[in-house]
Amino acid sequence: MRKILFLKTILITAGFALLLPLQARAQLAQPPHWQFDVPFVPTPYVVIEEMLRLANVTPQDFVMDLGSGDGRVLITAAKKFGARGIGVDLDGELVAESIEAAAAAGVGERVKFLQQDLFKTDISQATVITMYLLPGVMMRLRPLLLNLKPGTRLVSHDFRLDDWNPDATTQIRKNAFLWIVPAKVAGKWDMKFTLPGADSSASAHSITLELRQKFQEVDGFARFDGRHAQVWGSRLSGDRLSFVIVDDRDRDHEASLYFEGRVSGDVIEGSFRRGTGNTQTVHGWRAVRAAP
Ligand SMILES: C[S@@+](CC[C@H](N)C(=O)[O-])C[C@H]1O[C@@H](n2cnc3c(N)ncnc32)[C@H](O)[C@@H]1O
Numbered sequence: 325m326r327k328i329l330f331l332k333t334i335l336i337t338a339g340f341a342l343l344l345p346l347q348a349r350a351q352l353a354q355p356p357h358w359q360f361d362v363p364f365v366p367t368p369y370v371v372i373e374e375m376l377r378l379a380n381v382t383p384q385d386f387v388m389d390l391g392s393g394d395g396r397v398l399i400t401a402a403k404k405f406g407a408r409g410i411g412v413d414l415d416g417e418l419v420a421e422s423i424e425a426a427a428a429a430g431v432g433e434r435v436k437f438l439q440q441d442l443f444k445t446d447i448s449q450a451t452v453i454t455m456y457l458l459p460g461v462m463m464r465l466r467p468l469l470l471n472l473k474p475g476t477r478l479v480s481h482d483f484r485l486d487d488w489n490p491d492a493t494t495q496i497r498k499n500a501f502l503w504i505v506p507a508k509v510a511g512k513w514d515m516k517f518t519l520p521g522a523d524s525s526a527s528a529h530s531i532t533l534e535l536r537q538k539f540q541e542v543d544g545f546a547r548f549d550g551r552h553a554q555v556w557g558s559r560l561s562g563d564r565l566s567f568v569i570v571d572d573r574d575r576d577h578e579a580s581l582y583f584e585g586r587v588s589g590d591v592i593e594g595s596f597r598r599g600t601g602n603t604q605t606v607h608g609w610r611a612v613r614a615a616p
Contacts, residue, residue, distance in 0.1 A: 355414050359441070361461045364393050364418060367481045371498045372400045378494050378502045379452045379477040381405040388412070388450040390442040390457065390465070395422025395435070397454050402431035407452070412440040448472065456481040470539075474507035474587065475562030488539045491561065503540075507563045507587035510537035515611035519571075519598065531569065533611065542567075549573065556580075563587045571598065583609065 367375070375397070381387060383406030389397045392411025399422070401407040413419050422437040438445075447453060447468065453476065455462065466485050469478055480501050484490065490501035513533040518526040533555065535544040542558040546569055558567035566584045585594025590613035598605045 354416055360414055361442075362391055362457050364415060365456070366393055366396060367456050368497060369396065369400065370496065371481055371500060372397050373404065374494045374496050375454060375479040375481060375500045376401055376405050376407075376452075378492055378500055379454075379479045381407050381452055383407060385409075385451045386449055387452045387454060388445075388447055389454045390445070390447070391455065392418070392422060392437060393456075394418055395425050395437055397456075398422075398435045398437075399426050399429050399431055401452075401454075402426070402434040403429050408434045409436075409450075409452075411435065411437045412442050412445045413437070414439065414441060450476060452477045452479065454479050454481075455483075457483060459483050459486070462486075469503075470505065472505045474505050476505040478503040478505065489541070491540060504562045506537070506540040506560050507565070508537070509535050509542060509560060509565060509587055509592075510616070511535060511613055512615040513592065513611040514614045515592075515609050517596075517607055517609045519607065520605065531611075532614070565592060565594075579603075585609065585611070 381401055385405070385407040387398060387401045387407045387409035389409065389411040392398060392413045395411055398409045398411045401409055411422060416439045419437045419439045423432070426432045426435050426437070443464070450472070453469065455478070457465070457480070462480065462483055462485055466488065469485070482499055484501055485503060488503060491504045492502040494500045513535065515531045515533065516528065518528050520526055529549055532547040533544060534546070535542055537560070540560045542560045542565070544555045544558070546553040546555050548569060548571065553569050556568040556570070558565070563586050564584070565587055566582070569581045569583065570578060571581050572578045579599040581596050581598050583594065583596040585592040592611040593609070595606055595608050598607065
């Protein structure tokens with residue numbers, strides 16, 4: 325009787341052991357090859373480190389690798405930069421391999437791999453997106469990337485986003501590009517602020533800004549108390565906008581106004597410096613979008 329029970333146990337265990345690979349294979353069902361937008365070609369490790377360095381990845385980041393292959397980008401992000409994240413790939417076998425590799429690297433808790441189409445993936449939670457995709461695929465993704473939260477960093481191995489110029493590039497071994505998703509600032513903005521006058525009494529002023537925008541490149545003009553003024557040296561990085569307007573109301577006491585602000589929807593708030601050196605004064609400003 326004991327022998328029979330023992331044999332039964334062995335048979336059941338063996339049965340499960342045989343079933344397991346079948347189950348795993350069922351989970352790993354491969355989609356037809358035509359569904360793949362890009363073939364699997366792994367990024368060399370030194371290039372991955374360059375990409376993550378370029379994006380300034382920290383433990384506060386949530387990295388998403390779109391088309392994660394064997395998981396090496398995310399595993400490196402977790403292991404060397406302390407980040408968390410998700411990788412998606414259509415290839416179930418690569419996803420299974422990634423899950424195993426993450427566990428072996430001791431970062432199984434920090435990174436997840438899903439068998440999923442990158443175009444059907446919610447990417448809104450990413451603070452950093454990594455890609456090694458083809459130019460046509462990048463262009464299909466571009467509108468989705470542009471709609472991410474301003475400040476989200478995008479890094480790509482080898483391929484660019486057409487006429488959206490990168491914010492930074494590295495060329496160590498391979499080309500890698502960084503873009504910082506810009507806030508939407510095009511349109512007309514009204515701002516009011518006070519400045520000390522020649523007799524130190526505060527006087528109210530207004531500036532109307534008209535900004536044009538091509539991705540992170542911004543230019544435009546302004547009206548300072550109704551008079552035409554040029555907008556100089558504008559820079560947009562994520563939600564941070566800076567520019568200079570010359571206060572030339574009094575030709576004998578001209579000064580540059582160095583504006584810095586943070587864009588949040590239809591409001592920009594920050595401070596500006598008037599002048600330089602020991603004549604410099606600092607003031608607050610707030611602009612509200614008047615028209616798109
Ligand atoms: C060039 S490899 C990059 C792998 C990895 N990111 C790296 O840099 O080492 C591109 C990956 O995208 C996957 N892929 C292709 N089309 C996809 C899609 N529509 N959705 C998700 N993954 C896809 C492929 O299976 C492949 O593993």
